[in-house]
Amino acid sequence: MIRVEKLRKVYKVGGEKVVALDNVSVEIEKGEFCCIVGTSGSGKSTLLNMLAGLEKPTKGKVKINGQLVNKMTEKELAVFRQNNIGFIFQSYNLMPTMTAVENVAFPLMFKGVPQKIREKRARKILAEMGLGSRMNHKPREMSGGQQQRVGIARAFVSKPKVIFADEPTGNLDSATTEQVMKMLLDISQKNDITFVMVTHDPELAKMARRVITLKDGRVINDTRDGVSLLEEDEKIAESFEEETAGEQPEKQAEDEQPVQVPGEQEVSNGHSQAISQ
Amino acid sequence: MKISDLLKLSLDNLKRRKGRTFLTVLGVVIGTCSIVMMVSIGVALDKSYDDMMEGMGDLTLIEVYNWSSSGTDTQSMTDKVIEGFSDIPGVRVATPLYRPSQLSMQCASGTNDKYKTYADIIGLNERALADYGYELKEGRFPTATDKEYTVIVGENFAYNFTNQRKQYPNNMVQPIPDENGVIPKPFVDVLNDDIRLQGYTWDENGEKLRIEKEIKVVGVLKGDTSKGYETMYGMIMNLEDLIKLEKEYMKANDIKDPNRGKERSYSQAAVKVNSIEDVEAVTKRIEDQGYQTYSMSSIRNEMKKQTQVIQLILGGLGSISLLVSAIGIANTMTMAIYERTKEIGIMKVLGCELKDIKNMFLAEAAGIGFLGGIVGIVICYGLSALLNTLGASLAGAVTGGVKLSIIPVWLAAFGMGFSTFIGILSGYVPALRAVKITALSAIRHD
């Protein structure tokens, strides 16, 4: 479902290069519930953002459902997101002026679904999530847990193939966290949705069958039901063929970063590594 | 994304910042008002000129003169030349306008020529009479089957007659209502009484009657100074009859015909065109042949050009404040985009297409412009009415029904359209900026 080959991301901060992600190759299967864990700054968010096409990698490939996400234009990405991807944010990111129903129905609006139909679907899913009494409440009239459930409903409403979530329980207390986590596992399983979630909490990650552990931008562990997949990942890396034609050169990708000072010095992220340019 | 959803989204966004939206709309209202009011004053000016011109003359009439001295290339204006004018596209009729310079005739009526007047006769092609635009008050136009010296006269021609047996002021009747409001009857009933045209010669023995012609008046014209003096007090005769009469008169008075041996030519002709639009082209064709023309239309065109310049200046002045309000819209939109950077990022993550984001902001900007336009137009109608009543009471009888400000429908539509257009225009750069906001902003602005 999701295939990542030799993914690399370099940020440039004040003339220094930060390698946020290096040589990441994994494959996530359809319907799999996958947690990306690691300490803060290990590159979890960077990986997730690139999987979801929010950021372009410096090098490497991201394929979802056979489509090369990192090569898509903004326009193609928008349509791709409408039809394939749901996203759950750590800070919920609901539209402040809209009610719960309107928020959940929002992604369907972009697809051109008529108001009546999309709000009916939104109501149904909200009711299923136990928010029947909060349908017409604005975000600020709801608790964090309720808001995140609205956020989850919004991600599921268009029945996407993949849902990405960056620390979806990061702002919730432990009791709510467990509730929400169970809910996520449950719905994604029922709907056969591939779910990729970032968390810094290893305990939470244990609830998932698939766990990818990052450290300093590299995959240090990758297990499915406790069985290591590092060898398979190595094979994926080997299968990677660098496209010369049409490949975005590293230089250009790095130029997209805002600050630029000539004569920059390279700082690797924790361990020494050769950076080819 | 559906257009209805897009519009609703934009409207909701405008409602979020009511105070700021209000101020920006206010700017557009002021801009629209100033531009529309300025143009409305120009329109009123134009209209008052038009009204003035309408009263001054027939706009479809071109007078043609041949003032060129002999020796120039210009051909003298012969029957053939005038005939040629009729063939110019747009011309309804062309006729010589013959004012006999050598002829001095009197009209007489009643027993022993009791009533008399000098006759001011002009000659026109008989065929032209009806098409020329004269209107009849009574009777009919002469036709080809009428006998010689069948004429029509001006509305008050009958009041020219004076009673030869009485002294001033009792020798005349004027078409002025008396104390009972009754307009007195003239001495002569021109349509029914016998009328004679008389040519006299004078010598030491006094005047001597040399020529006498029975004439028949078949029609009385409606007086219209815009069509010429003759419609009031003159007599209009078939051109051929008049020329014949003049010849006879010259012979009787031993006057040498200054044009003897030459082809007959005229110093004045009249060309009547089908519509005002034809005047310019026809005028040009005639002037190209070397003749001079005079028409109310060409004067009107000159004035139109002037009022257009005035309108342009007024409109330009008004545009300045609309420009200022355009800056206001651009500013408001830019602020809105800064405030909503995160929301736009979220929308992108949720799959909103670039064009929808762009259109959403354009619709907001257009909404501000449109709203300002509508309110502005409503206020303008009020201001216009106020200006007109105020102006009327100040100027009083002098300007009469003249309006100071007129807002035709096209101006109202233009005002709204223009303010909306300005809105879209000033929202364009901010909208492009919104499009450039990355999906990542949804997360970064945490």
Ligand SMILES: Nc1ncnc2c1ncn2[C@@H]1O[C@H](COP(=O)(O)OP(=O)(O)O)[C@@H](O)[C@H]1O
């Ligand atoms: N936009 C950015 N510009 C510069 N450096 C960044 C940017 N985003 C992330 N980084 C750096 O990349 C590394 C990985 O960050 P991130 O993926 O956010 O880690 P995590 O989500 O695991 O905490 C960190 O060292 C961080 O400072």
Ligand SMILES: [Mg+2]
């Ligand atoms: Mg993170």
